[in-house]
Amino acid sequence: MNKTAIGITITQHILSQQRQNPEATGAFTTLLSELIVAAKVISREVNKAGLVDILGGTGDVNVQNEKVQKLDLFANRVIVERMQHIGQLCCMGSEEVADLIEIPAQYPKGQYILVFDPLDGSSNIDVNVSIGTIFGIYKRTNTDPQAEVMLDEVLQPGIRQVAAGYFIYGSSTLMVYTTGGGTGVHGFTLYPSVGEFLLSHENIMIPERGKIYSVNEGNYQYWDKKTKKIVEYFKGSENSLCRPYTARYVGSLVADFHRNLLKGGIFMYPADLKDPKKPTGKLRLMVEANPLAMVVGEAGGYASDGHGPILKIKPSELHQRVPLYIGSRKDVEIAEGLISGEK
Numbered sequence: 001m002n003k004t005a006i007g008i009t010i011t012q013h014i015l016s017q018q019r020q021n022p023e024a025t026g027a028f029t030t031l032l033s034e035l036i037v038a039a040k041v042i043s044r045e046v047n048k049a050g051l052v053d054i055l056g057g058t059g060d061v062n063v064q065n066e067k068v069q070k071l072d073l074f075a076n077r078v079i080v081e082r083m084q085h086i087g088q089l090c091c092m093g094s095e096e097v098a099d100l101i102e103i104p105a106q107y108p109k110g111q112y113i114l115v116f117d118p119l120d121g122s123s124n125i126d127v128n129v130s131i132g133t134i135f136g137i138y139k140r141t142n143t144d145p146q147a148e149v150m151l152d153e154v155l156q157p158g159i160r161q162v163a164a165g166y167f168i169y170g171s172s173t174l175m176v177y178t179t180g181g182g183t184g185v186h187g188f189t190l191y192p193s194v195g196e197f198l199l200s201h202e203n204i205m206i207p208e209r210g211k212i213y214s215v216n217e218g219n220y221q222y223w224d225k226k227t228k229k230i231v232e233y234f235k236g237s238e239n240s241l242c243r244p245y246t247a248r249y250v251g252s253l254v255a256d257f258h259r260n261l262l263k264g265g266i267f268m269y270p271a272d273l274k275d276p277k278k279p280t281g282k283l284r285l286m287v288e289a290n291p292l293a294m295v296v297g298e299a300g301g302y303a304s305d306g307h308g309p310i311l312k313i314k315p316s317e318l319h320q321r322v323p324l325y326i327g328s329r330k331d332v333e334i335a336e337g338l339i340s341g342e343k
């Protein structure tokens with residue numbers, strides 16, 4: 001990580017990137033700026049979570065059959081309501097909503113598609129553990145702005161994302177994003193007194209190999225032999241470090257991913273047999289795996305489903321789940337090799 005450069009706001013940073021692209025119209029800048037406003041609103045609400053009646057579950061389950069927290073719904077509503085009127089989106093896809101979210105007829109439409117997990121790790125809300133918002137942005141494939149958006153335009157492989165990133169609501173609120181193509185991964189910390197995200201982590205690069213492994217080992221008995229072998233590799237002594245990796249697992253993907261991005265290491269959520277209805281693991285390809293895969297790739301790391309790059313998978317449905325191995329390139333390649341039998 002490079003030295004801190006206090007004073008550059010996220011808006012200045014996005015505008016400077018926009019100026020480097022002569023074809024940029026400002027549409028994308030508007031989109032990101034509004035998303036940042038939404039995240040500031042969510043951050044404010046998360047920070048006062050214990051003070052008002054917003055903790056806990058609503059009593060409902062979402063499309064993933066998971067308990068919905070009140071803050072989940074709040075975050076989803078803030079993003080949808082702020083983003084639908086800006087005129088740059090043709091639709092949205094949210095972890096909390098079963099179908100595509102259409103832009104209401106009274107608002108203009110644009111060329112971009114926003115997919116997001118409004119509050120990832122929300123089962124941690126009540127216990128003050130870091131949670132986050134994950135997002136990926138695509139361009140629609142049909143250039144006719146009047147044409148109805150087809151689901152197939154949304155189901156693009158992650159490699160087609162034009163930007164991706166996340167916000168962490170933790171000890172401070174942080175935004176990490178990339179627009180790909182060698183522009184780098186940059187982190188901005190929210191300074192509450194000025195209400196601005198300021199550049200705090202310029203050009204983040206993940207170490208080639210880490211010392212941390214992150215996985216929910218409570219699922220051990222539900223893993224197949226190859227998956228067990230991967231975890232045994234990292235916690236054993238017959239690995240590249242010749243000693244066990246350190247175990248770190250928060251249970252909030254954003255928090256686990258961010259730590260490993262800065263320090264190096266591997267996060268795994270393998271396929272398991274816990275729920276026969278979810279044989280491909282728990283995490284969602286479009287709203288969790290793809291955005292983080294783009295970030296880690298741009299930072300020099302790698303994300304795999306155990307067989308190949310996450311970013312090359314063509315989604316077959318909006319809420320598709322996928323096994324995820326993500327982090328330092330060499331560590332993820334080891335996991336891939338153990339699955340394919342090459343290592």
Ligand code: AFP
Nearest residue numbers: 066120121122123124216251252253
């Ligand atoms: P919640 O949003 O329901 O808390 O799920 C969080 C999550 O999708 C991801 O953020 C974590 O990495 C993962 O699930 C944790 O899952 P386990 O509790 O099964 O380890």
